[in-house]
Amino acid sequence: MANPVIFGPTSAWYAGGYDWTGATHTIRLSVGRAEVDDARLGDDIDAKYPGITVPSLEMTGFFSAGSGEPDPIFFDRIKQTFTGVPNSVCAENSTTAGSVWYTVFGTKFAYDLGAAHGESLQFTARVGPRSGGSAVAVTGKRPGNVFRGLLLLPKALRTGTTTGSAVQVGSDGGSSVASVLHVFAITGGSLTVTIESDNGSGFPSPTVINTHTAVTTAPNSEVIVSGATIGTDTWLRAVATYTPGTDFTCAVMAARSVSFPALP
Amino acid sequence: MANPTIFTDGYFALTTATGSSTYTEVDGTKEVRMPISREEVDDAAMDDDINAMFPGRMNAPISAKLRQDFTASTGNDVKFWTLLNAKTAVRCKIRATDAAVSTTNPSYIFNKVRVYNITPVSGAHGEALVNEVELRVSSGGTVTRSTST
Numbered sequence: 001m002a003n004p005v006i007f008g009p010t011s012a013w014y015a016g017g018y019d020w021t022g023a024t025h026t027i028r029l030s031v032g033r034a035e036v037d038d039a040r041l042g043d044d045i046d047a048k049y050p051g052i053t054v055p056s057l058e059m060t061g062f063f064s065a066g067s068g069e070p071d072p073i074f075f076d077r078i079k080q081t082f083t084g085v086p087n088s089v090c091a092e093n094s095t096t097a098g099s100v101w102y103t104v105f106g107t108k109f110a111y112d113l114g115a116a117h118g119e120s121l122q123f124t125a126r127v128g129p130r131s132g133g134s135a136v137a138v139t140g141k142r143p144g145n146v147f148r149g150l151l152l153l154p155k156a157l158r159t160g161t162t163t164g165s166a167v168q169v170g171s172d173g174g175s176s177v178a179s180v181l182h183v184f185a186i187t188g189g190s191l192t193v194t195i196e197s198d199n200g201s202g203f204p205s206p207t208v209i210n211t212h213t214a215v216t217t218a219p220n221s222e223v224i225v226s227g228a229t230i231g232t233d234t235w236l237r238a239v240a241t242y243t244p245g246t247d248f249t250c251a252v253m254a255a256r257s258v259s260f261p262a263l264p
Numbered sequence: 265m266a267n268p269t270i271f272t273d274g275y276f277a278l279t280t281a282t283g284s285s286t287y288t289e290v291d292g293t294k295e296v297r298m299p300i301s302r303e304e305v306d307d308a309a310m311d312d313d314i315n316a317m318f319p320g321r322m323n324a325p326i327s328a329k330l331r332q333d334f335t336a337s338t339g340n341d342v343k344f345w346t347l348l349n350a351k352t353a354v355r356c357k358i359r360a361t362d363a364a365v366s367t368t369n370p371s372y373i374f375n376k377v378r379v380y381n382i383t384p385v386s387g388a389h390g391e392a393l394v395n396e397v398e399l400r401v402s403s404g405g406t407v408t409r410s411t412s413t
Contacts, residue, residue, distance in 0.1 A: 006392055
């Protein structure tokens with residue numbers, strides 16, 4: 001049995017290209033499915049069937065209001081015209097390739113501030129999913145807004161094109177790939193991140209499965225889900241192609257997503 | 265009267281499908297609850313001077329708290345995420361003690377359940393993460409008490 005996971009020392013929270021790790025002390029993520037009544041004649045029990053996904057993401061942290069700090073950003077995101085960003089949370093090993101990250105694509109629905117005299121002023125923010133969510137390679141499909149992925153490219157300052165570690169994700173022969181990109185900073189140049197799949201850790205014949213939109217400004221973020229599937233490939237990696245520029249800072253996660261039905 | 269059962273080595277196990285009878289114990293279980301009840305259907309009729317009820321459908325939700333474990337392929341995190349995401353129906357068996365089933369250690373067997381909720385990242389700084397999972401019985405499912413299996 002593995003050791004318990006102590007939340008905090010190697011945990012992280014990224015939201016739309018902002019790293020709020022240093023502002024937060026508590027995260028509550030719950031992922032559920034609606035309980036749809038499904039009792040039929042012949043059932044002697046209040047039977048249920050799993051409905052749509054119901055995520056709940058709430059974080060509590062310390063108030064700060066400078067440029068690029070949580071307060072102006074959170075307040076600005078509580079509005080109908082803000083279409084949402086990926087909120088990615090990791091419980092442990094957040095800077096190690098292969099660590100587990102959960103991403104909820106959504107927007108702020110609540111931002112609570114308050115404290116009594118003498119207390120530390122803290123915030124509680126709640127993220128809710130938005131309709132549609134990810135950009136999709138297959139027009140008209142809505143892939144859902146919660147992903148359990150693995151870290152392909154840890155957050156770090158880089159000055160040139162970088163190929164991330166090979167990460168084994170397994171395969172069920174029919175999965176699309178959902179990839180999440182957070183760009184925290186970029187100083188000149190243009191950054192294009194692609195996700196590649198292969199059947200070997202050495203990537204002898206990689207297939208580009210996802211191509212993110214080129215980024216020239218930060219903060220920036222994107223979630224896309226491939227229209228194609230990775231078939232029998234079991235390895236993924238991220239390639240951050242940088243047209244200089246001075247430097248950039250980004251992180252990339254990817255998950256196997258439920259495969260889409262074929263287009264008519 | 266028997267001594268109380270101190271719940272230190274309970275048995276909480278799932279199969280991989282409803283067609284399987286191979287149960288795998290859920291590692292890292294800290295708490296298991298399985299309240300069983302029947303709906304209270306109003307049954308008072310003329311001549312009753314009391315709020316008479318009749319037992320209706322059964323309710324048997326299962327909730328468990330698990331030590332969170334991100335171990336690839338076998339940890340609780342990937343196991344319950346996969347069940348939740350794929351809506352896979354499995355069997356569940358719960359006993360008070362992880363020992364042979366007997367008249368003093370019966371099995372409660374849920375033959376068709378699905379996962380409805382998980383809390384994969386839920387804690388304050390410094391806490392040990394706990395994954396709280398919820399399971400519900402699906403249509404066609406039953407709850408049985410067995411002293412032999």
